[in-house]
Amino acid sequence: MDQLARKSNEDILSRTPSIVWPSDVIKNDATTHNNSDSNQILKHALTDIASRSTVHGISNIVSSKSIYTRLVWILAFLACLGLVVYQLVNIFVLYMSFPTKTTYGLDRHFEFPSVTVCNNGFAEYDYSHAHLVENMLVSCKYAHINGSCETPSSYVSSKYGTCFTYNPPDYLARLSGLQGGITLELNLETHKQTNGIEYGMRYTVHDKNTFPFPFEDGVTVSGGDVGYIAINSRQIQRLGGDYGKCQNDIQIFGRIYTAKVHVYHSSVG
Structure with a gap:
């Protein structure tokens, strides 16, 4: 009798449904709504900034309704961006090469x-x-x-x-x-x-x-x-320093030691 009573109690407990408190449901729903609101606010802010951007192409990409039009603007923007980067790299390389310019002029005396x-x-x-x-x-x-x-x-x-x-x-x-x-x-x-x-x-x-x-x-x-x-x-x-290997005139025994003197004395010596 005791075993039958214990078994019937276990069956009753196993069939008892679990209870979810309303406070937990409210908390989870509030967290989900907060994340969704934050994402919407961030998306709206980025869209507003992009639509007001003075960078050519960005505002058209955001405001385009058609996906094909938006794709065309994206390709055009990337092409222009690549051209700008290419020109900047060329200018930087040219600047680091220390180019020189030869100018001619007439002196009256x-x-x-x-x-x-x-x-x-x-x-x-x-x-x-x-x-x-x-x-x-x-x-x-x-x-x-x-x-x-x-x-x-x-x-x-x-x-x-x-x-x-x-x-x-x-x-x-x-x-x-x-x-x-x-x-x-x-x-x-x-x-x-x-x-x-x-x-x-x-x-x-x-x-x-x-x-x-x-x-x-x-x-x-x-x-x-x-x-x-x-x-x-x-x-x-001629320019020296980073523009070449030229040096200032060197005086030896009161005279300027030129490159021709160096070559002459080296060949004689």
Whole structure:
């Protein structure tokens, strides 16, 4: 009897339905409604921002009713965006390559260059050294002004011995021809030279305070002749730093050490 009573009680309990409290249902429904409202608010805000956007294509994508029209606007927007990115990348690459631009201009006046004069007869038979400048130079004048030349500086050449360089102090050439140039009258002193020497003067024009190259760049004038030399000045300013490997002028022994001097001494050495 006890077993039958216990079994009937278990059957009654197993058939008793579970009870769900109304508070749980209300809580779950409130959470679902809150998430849905948040999503709707966010969607509405994004749609409003996109429809008012000044970016071309975005507002048309949002406001288009037809899916085909919207697809066309999406493709057009992506194509334009890709073109903009492509141009920005090209501009950045070009900027990082540090491009340079070459400009040409005419200057009405420029710094007068240096003139180096060498005697082909580099040695005197009655003097242990070479010719003296006070014996070789008869007259010198800049722009037809007498006495405008200072004492020239000496330069020793392995080919011509002692040469003389004329550096006009802070003189700007404003006129072309003899009116704005230098005029030299030189004495070859042929009576003091040894036999077999080629009589004449070797002179070259070069940048101020640079090493001269009378043998490589010079012109020979024979005795008794009048020689004229006309030059066209071309000044090139190159950028250093990130734009190239150019360096500022380096002075050695009071002269500018140019690339040509470096090549010459390297080949000789």
